[in-house]
Amino acid sequence: MPGTVYDFFVQWHLTEKCNLHCRHCYQDIAVPAMAFEETIRGIDNIREAFAAWEKDYQMEMTPAFHFTGGEPFLRNDLYDILGYVRKYGYAAALMSNGTLITPADARRLASLGVSEVQVSLDGLEAVHDGIRGEGAFRRALEGLKNLVAGGVPASINLTLSRLNSGELAGLVRLAEKTGIGAVTFSRLVACGSGGALSGEMLTPAELAAFYGEVRRLQDKASVVFTSRDPLFTVSGLEDGMPEAEFPLGGCSAGVFGITIAADGGIMPCRRMDMTIGNIRDVSFRELWAESPVLWALRTRESYHDGCDACAYWAVCRGCRAVALAGSRARGGQDYLGPDPQCPYYRAAR
Ligand code: SF4
Ligand code: SF4
Numbered sequence: 001m002p003g004t005v006y007d008f009f010v011q012w013h014l015t016e017k018c019n020l021h022c023r024h025c026y027q028d029i030a031v032p033a034m035a036f037e038e039t040i041r042g043i044d045n046i047r048e049a050f051a052a053w054e055k056d057y058q059m060e061m062t063p064a065f066h067f068t069g070g071e072p073f074l075r076n077d078l079y080d081i082l083g084y085v086r087k088y089g090y091a092a093a094l095m096s097n098g099t100l101i102t103p104a105d106a107r108r109l110a111s112l113g114v115s116e117v118q119v120s121l122d123g124l125e126a127v128h129d130g131i132r133g134e135g136a137f138r139r140a141l142e143g144l145k146n147l148v149a150g151g152v153p154a155s156i157n158l159t160l161s162r163l164n165s166g167e168l169a170g171l172v173r174l175a176e177k178t179g180i181g182a183v184t185f186s187r188l189v190a191c192g193s194g195g196a197l198s199g200e201m202l203t204p205a206e207l208a209a210f211y212g213e214v215r216r217l218q219d220k221a222s223v224v225f226t227s228r229d230p231l232f233t234v235s236g237l238e239d240g241m242p243e244a245e246f247p248l249g250g251c252s253a254g255v256f257g258i259t260i261a262a263d264g265g266i267m268p269c270r271r272m273d274m275t276i277g278n279i280r281d282v283s284f285r286e287l288w289a290e291s292p293v294l295w296a297l298r299t300r301e302s303y304h305d306g307c308d309a310c311a312y313w314a315v316c317r318g319c320r321a322v323a324l325a326g327s328r329a330r331g332g333q334d335y336l337g338p339d340p341q342c343p344y345y346r347a348a349r
Contacts, residue, residue, distance in 0.1 A: 004059045009257040010046055011095075011270060014039070014081065015070040016262045019099060031263040034280070036077045040084055042264060042279035047088065049285035064115070068095035070262065073105065082112050091115045095157070099136060101143030106150025116153045118184065119144050123158070123167030124174065131163060141178070148179040155182035155226065161200040165210050168217065175223045184226045185214075187341065189271040189321045190329065198329060201322075204343035211235040228252065230316040234344045237312070243348055244314035245300055251317045254297030258288070268297060271321035272335060296336060306338030311346040318342055 015033045034042065043065075050061045065085045072078055072094055085092050092112070098119035109117065119140055122128045128137040147154040156175055158164060168185075175183050187207075190198035202210060211232050218225050230250040247255045253268035260266060265275040266287060276294070277287045288294065296302035297320060300313050307317050318339025327334035 004057070005062055006053065006059045007062050007064075007256060008050070009064045009066055009252070011066045011068065011257060011259045012039075013069055013260065013262045013270065014067055014072050014075045014078065017074045018070045018097070019074065031261065031265070033075075033262040034264050036080065038264065038280060039077075039081055042260060043081075043085060045279055045284045046258075048283075049288060052285050062091070064091035064093060066093045066095060071097055071100065073100040079108055079112070082109075082114060086112050086114075093118065095120070096143070097132070097136070098140035098143030101146050103146045103150060106146045106152050109147070109152045110150050114152060116155055116182075117147050118155045118157045119147075121156045121158065121171060121174075123164040124170045127164050127167050141174075144178060144180060153182075154180050155184055156180055158183070158185040159188055160185045160202065160210065161188035161197060162202060162206070163197070163200050165202060165206065168210070168213060172217050172221050172223055176221065180223065182224045182226045185229065185232075186227065187229060187319060187322060189319070189325050191271065191273055191321070191325045198325075202341060204341055207231065207341050208235065208343040230318060231339070231342060231344060234312050234316045237315070243311055247298055247314055247317065249315040250312075251297075251320055253320050254291075254294040258284075268293060269321055271319075272324050273321075274324070274335065293335075303336045306342070306345060309348055311348045312344065313348065316344075 016031055050063055053059055054061050067078070067081065069075070073096055075081070082092050092114050093116040094109070094114060095118045101117070121137070121140055122131045125137040128140070129135065144154050144156070156171055158168065158171060172183055188197060188201055190201060214225055214232065215236065233249065253272060258266060258268070259270040260279050261270070261275070264278045264280040266277045266279055266282070266284070267274055268276065274293060276291050300308055303313070303317070307313050310316070320335050322341055323337050323339050324333070324335040326340045327337060
């Protein structure tokens with residue numbers, strides 16, 4: 001539609017190497033990373049799709065590349081890759097464990113105009129180190145302070161489970177004290193090494209209580225909460241919202257974003273761990289238009305036993321990765337069933 005602005009993000013895993021071994025990591029099999037030239041060709045492949053969408057649909061694209069890993073700061077061509085996407089005017093952000101970020105890194109990130117560095121903190125020191133290893137908290141905090149001192153927008157991300165749902169208020173206080181502008185969270189997806197933590201996932205009632213706490217903190221804290229968790233969005237909706245038969249918001253998978261794995265594998269979302277092609281040998285534009293998996297994610301009738309009949313489908317659809325992980329735990333491969341943590345189902349009219 002002419003004049004439409006299309007926010008689209010590419011989550012790009014530049015490496016699977018990591019200097020930490022977190023209990024909830026969703027990466028279980030290491031794959032070799034693409035070299036610099038292949039990475040640039042992959043970015044160009046996606047650029048072609050952006051250009052075609054803008055021309056064909058007269059849309060204004062506002063794409064963002066979110067680079068992560070593994071640990072992206074282990075990639076020694078990181079700044080060349082960031083420079084390449086910035087050259088085309090795309091927003092670039094990073095997701096990192098924070099432990100390797102020096103003052104010099106912060107200066108380079110600032111000079112490239114990196115829009116945000118999200119650092120994982122799963123709680124204050126005892127809880128964070130219990131999940132990510134001794135000393136990880138202190139080093140991550142050092143990295144965060146370097147970012148703030150260097151003028152790079154920084155945020156804290158919590159991977160939410162029963163292990164740390166009580167840590168939020170402490171993290172918010174830490175952010176306020178340190179000058180970190182945003183706090184976010186994403187729900188634990190019990191896959192990869194994190195599969196062993198499936199018993200630590202919050203129940204629907206516990207999740208609703210957590211969202212309630214976020215909203216109470218939001219009212220008085222100076223930081224902003226930026227979670228893309230669709231159920232968090234639903235938790236703040238008023239009744240009477242319009243229903244639609246096409247996605248307007250909610251889960252990004254198949255709609256507003258794509259993941260590129262370190263080896264070029266293309267996934268609807270990294271946490272779904274379903275490879276639908278490889279950026280080295282498909283046209284991204286064609287894959288986006290034709291992939292049956294992506295179409296299923298966009299189509300209400302593909303869903304079953306919950307979201308398909310829910311008033312919030314267009315703005316939610318639950319977390320497809322949580323749904324898939326739940327199905328896999330029962331021996332299935334179903335990514336279109338109910339989100340087992342959902343407390344908000346409301347029958348569609
Ligand atoms: S049933 Fe699905 S669409 Fe409805 S609120 Fe729950 S997760 Fe969201
Ligand atoms: S599957 Fe879950 S983690 Fe992935 S984009 Fe959707 S809501 Fe986010």
